[in-house]
Amino acid sequence: xxxxxxxxxxxxxxxxxxxxxxxxxxxxxxxxxxxxxxxxxxxxxxxxxxxxxxxxxxxxxxxxxxxxxxxxxxxxxxxxxxxxxxxxxxxxxxxxxxxxxxxxxxxxxxxxxxxxxxxxxxxxxxxxxxxxxxxxxxxxxxxxxxxxxxxxxxxxxxxxxxxxxxxxxxxxxxxxxxxxxxxxxxxxxxxxxxxxxxxxxxxxxxxxxxxxxxxxxxxxxxxxxxxxxxxxxxxxxxxxxxxxxxxxxxxxxxxxxxxxxxxxxxxxxxxxxxxxxxxxxxxxxxxxxxxxxxxxxxxxxxxxxxxxxx
Numbered sequence: 206x207x208x209x210x211x212x213x214x215x216x217x218x219x220x221x222x223x224x225x226x227x228x229x230x231x232x233x234x235x236x237x238x239x240x241x242x243x244x245x246x247x248x249x250x251x252x253x254x255x256x257x258x259x260x261x262x263x264x265x266x267x268x269x270x271x272x273x274x275x276x277x278x279x280x281x282x283x284x285x286x287x288x289x290x291x292x293x294x295x296x297x298x299x300x301x302x303x304x305x306x307x308x309x310x311x312x313x314x315x316x317x318x319x320x321x322x323x324x325x326x327x328x329x330x331x332x333x334x335x336x337x338x339x340x341x342x343x344x345x346x347x348x349x350x351x352x353x354x355x356x357x358x359x360x361x362x363x364x365x366x367x368x369x370x371x372x373x374x375x376x377x378x379x380x381x382x383x384x385x386x387x388x389x390x391x392x393x394x395x396x397x398x399x400x401x402x403x404x405x406x407x408x409x410x411x412x413x414x415x416x417x418x419x420x421x422x423x424x425x426x427x428x429x430x431x432x433x434x435x436x437x438x439x440x441x442x443x444x445x446x447x448x449x450x451x452x453x454x455x456x457x458x459x460x461x462x463x464x465x466x467x468x469x470x471x472x473x474x475x476x477x478x479x480x481x482x483x484x485x486x487x488x489x490x491x492x493x494x495x496x497x498x499x500x501x502x503x504x505x506x507x508x509x510x511x512x513x514x515x
Contacts, residue, residue: 212237212272212364212395213258219266220253220419227253229419230267235364240386240396242406242413244501246509250419251399252292255368258397260284272363285313288362292369294349296341302352303328303337306359313360320359327355331385347378354385358394365389367398371405383408403501415501417509427501434507435499436461438477442470442484442491452489459483464506473503 213235220228228250235241243251256262257269260280269276271283296305303324310320328334331351341349350370357365370386371379386409390396400406406413407427415423415430423430440460444452453465460474474480477496484491 210273211235211270213241213397214270215267217267218254218257218264218269220250220257220262221265227419228257231414231416231419231421233414233421235395235397237363237395238390238393240390240398240409240411242397242410243399243416244401244403244406244410244413244505245399245416246401246505249416251416252368253419254416255366255397255399259287259289259366285360286363288357288360288365290350290353290357290365290367290370292372294353296349296352296356298341300341301337302333302339302341302344305341305352306356309356310359315360323359323361324355327358330358330388331355332381345378347374347381350374350378350382351385354382358389362394364395364397367396369399369401371400371402379405403505406501415505415508417505422508423504430501430504431499434504436473437475437499438480439497439499439503440472440474440477440480440484441493441495441497442472443468443493444470445492455487455489456484462507471503471506473499 211234213233215231215233217230217232218228219226219230231254243254245251253262257264257276258271260271260276260283263277272286274283276283300308306324306327307320310324315323328337331354333348333351333355336344336348344352371382374382383405386396396409398409410427412426414421423434425433449465449470452470453463456463456470456472459480460472462473464471472480481494481496484494
């Protein structure tokens, strides 16, 4: 395929389940070597899109090309060049850590000797060499996730699909997975991931789309989206009362907009410290004040009126 041709090309892509439309006419291009993300809440259509890209769920409409091929005709050829890390780990608990990789490699017709050598290299990459002879079951959640990522790399894929790669992991394990994925990106591996963690998208993605209700509501780099849809800083105000709506009117004019959440009020401003001082000048006494930079969660809140983890 031509060097400048996108590895993934979708136009008007649709996925329906009976009368329910999970993916509603999206356009996506993913370039070689790019880390591309689908960001959105549960039910936004992210996983349905990934299943179509992974050639395990046929599109209901639109155009989809993966590596220049049509998934409906060339599914096996495409799948041979993909690495897939599913949302739920599906490792074989009867096999050792190393055997999970070498056995999977054989599905791709990789010679036994090459499969073993490649598997050992991948265990070193994901920092599991010392657990090569261990069974899967006693591994921590983070170790299992890293092993699943290693398995997705055993066929030296052109594209690695990662569906919610760190869901359920503790912060330390999440950061270790991020570090491994960042190294893959540095090596020029094309990554496509879904996530509802805004910090994960900011850490890993060169470019992303925000999905809601099966549609793409925004597209760009994390920094571009924050600059386009939010302010430089956000002031989080918590009050010792259940009736936050009463305070919203008293805060009018202190920023570009005011968002009232169940537990706090957000002020979107250019200068957080100045806005926090202005709150006190209005004789308001919040229980706590936090000034922070804008994040992708603020972008999503602005676009959909909901937090990412709804």
